[in-house]
Amino acid sequence: MATLKVGLVSPEREVWAGEAKLVVAQTIEGQLGILPGHAPVLGVLLDGSVVTIEPADGSEKIRAMVGSGFFSIAGDEVSVLAEQAELAHEIDVADARRALEEALSAGDADTTAERRARARLLAAGADA
Known part of the structure; x- marks a missing residue:
């Protein structure tokens, strides 16, 4: 099964990193679902939105609040670079x-x- 290599980072720390089946992010142009094999994209995160990550190992979904920032998709790598980020827990x-x-x-x-x-x-x- 193809997976995505995902990194969610803020200026203070790496918030989450790992393999995922799906990433959903809210951009200034709308919601984007990212699966393995997605076309390359550079986008702007909607300030005050939620990023959801479905880990490849089947564990519980990761939900994080994000402040303004960017995300990029290149190959099967997704980078979420947020000014502010907090995991749900x-x-x-x-x-x-x-x-x-x-x-x-x-x-x-x-x-x-x-x-x-x-x-x-x-x-x-x-x-x-």
């Missing part, structure tokens, strides 16, 4: 809810904080 749901409430009450025209808080809750499997 690392997310403090109560903290994400507080961040969402603060962002909503601020009434700021810049919705970055709201999108990121909602993405954190979505990645963690909590209601936004």
Whole structure:
């Protein structure tokens, strides 16, 4: 079975790396599903979205909130380079809810904080 070599990184660390069957990322132009053999692509991640990775070994799907960034597909290698990234199990749901409430009450025209808080809750499997 063909697989993808995937790396999800932020400036602070390598968030996840391994072999995968499927990667789903939200770009500024729409959602993209990446399977082995995908054509080469360079894309811009939607700030405050969720990347889902289906590991090749059949283990539980990896879900991560990502801030702005890029991804590239070359051959069967996928690189997700995010300004900010948190795996689902690392997310403090109560903290994400507080961040969402603060962002909503601020009434700021810049919705970055709201999108990121909602993405954190979505990645963690909590209601936004």
